[in-house]
Amino acid sequence: MGFEGTTLLGGDVLNVANRVRWTEAEGPGARYALWVQGCPLRCPGCCNPHMLEDREERLQGWEEVADDILTSPGIEGVTFIGGEPFWQADALAKVAGRVREAGLSVMIFTGQTIERLKRAEREDYDALLEQTDLLIDGPFVQKLLVNDRRWIGSSNQRVHFLTDRYAHMKDERGAWKAGANTIELRMVGGEVTINGFPDESIVALSAASIRVKKAAGE
Ligand code: SF4
Numbered sequence: 001m002g003f004e005g006t007t008l009l010g011g012d013v014l015n016v017a018n019r020v021r022w023t024e025a026e027g028p029g030a031r032y033a034l035w036v037q038g039c040p041l042r043c044p045g046c047c048n049p050h051m052l053e054d055r056e057e058r059l060q061g062w063e064e065v066a067d068d069i070l071t072s073p074g075i076e077g078v079t080f081i082g083g084e085p086f087w088q089a090d091a092l093a094k095v096a097g098r099v100r101e102a103g104l105s106v107m108i109f110t111g112q113t114i115e116r117l118k119r120a121e122r123e124d125y126d127a128l129l130e131q132t133d134l135l136i137d138g139p140f141v142q143k144l145l146v147n148d149r150r151w152i153g154s155s156n157q158r159v160h161f162l163t164d165r166y167a168h169m170k171d172e173r174g175a176w177k178a179g180a181n182t183i184e185l186r187m188v189g190g191e192v193t194i195n196g197f198p199d200e201s202i203v204a205l206s207a208a209s210i211r212v213k214k215a216a217g218e
Pocket of ligand 1: 040047139
C-alpha cells in the first residue's frame with residue numbers, strides 16, 4: 001500500500017483510535033495524546049498494530065476534538081500519534097491551528113520522512129507541518145531499536161524542531177536523554193493500557209492481561 005492515501009473522511013472528521021487527556025510519556029511536559037486510526041505502513045514490531053487497519057473507530061468532528069483538548073486541564077500541548085497522523089492531515093491541521101492559537105504546542109509522530117512529506121506538495125500535509133512545533137519522523141525499524149531516546153523507538157527516527165517552541169531541547173543528549181524512556185500503565189475497564197514507548201516485556205504483560213480478561217469472559 002502506498003503512503004499517498006488518506007482515510008476517506010474528508011477534512012472535517014477524524015477517525016480516533018484512542019486518547020489520553022494527560023500524559024507525560026508522549027513528549028515534553030504534560031500533554032494530551034491523540035492516536036488516530038489507520039497507517040499504510042506495517043513496520044515489524046509496531047507497538048500499535050491494532051491501529052493500522054483503515055477501519056472506522058470513533059469518528060469525531062475536528063471542532064469537538066479541539067474543544068476536548070482545550071478543556072483538558074494542566075497540559076502544555078498535544079501529541080498526534082497513531083496510526084499515521086498525516087493520513088488525516090486536513091482535519092488534524094485544523095485541530096492543531098485551534099489549539100496553538102490557545103497557546104498549546106503540537107508534536108507529531110509520523111512514519112514518513114519530512115522530505116517525503118514536503119516532496120508530496122500536498123496542501124493538507126503542508127498545512128499540518130505549518131502547525132507543528134516538534135516532528136518525529138521515519139518508520140520504526142526493529143533492528144535499530146533503542147531504549148535510551150526518550151519517546152522515540154529506533155535510531156533512524158529524527159527530531160525536527162519546526163518552531164522555536166522547544167529550541168532549548170535541541171541537545172537531545174542533554175535535554176532528552178536526561179529522562180529515561182517513559183511508559184505509563186492505566187487500568188481501563190479491567191484492561192491494562194500502555195503508552196510511551198514500551199519494551200517487549202511490557203507489551204507481553206499487556207497482552208497477557210488482555211488474554212486474562214478475555215478468558216474471564218469480560
Ligand atoms: S509508521 Fe508507526 S504506526 Fe505505522 S506501522 Fe510503522 S510504527 Fe506502526
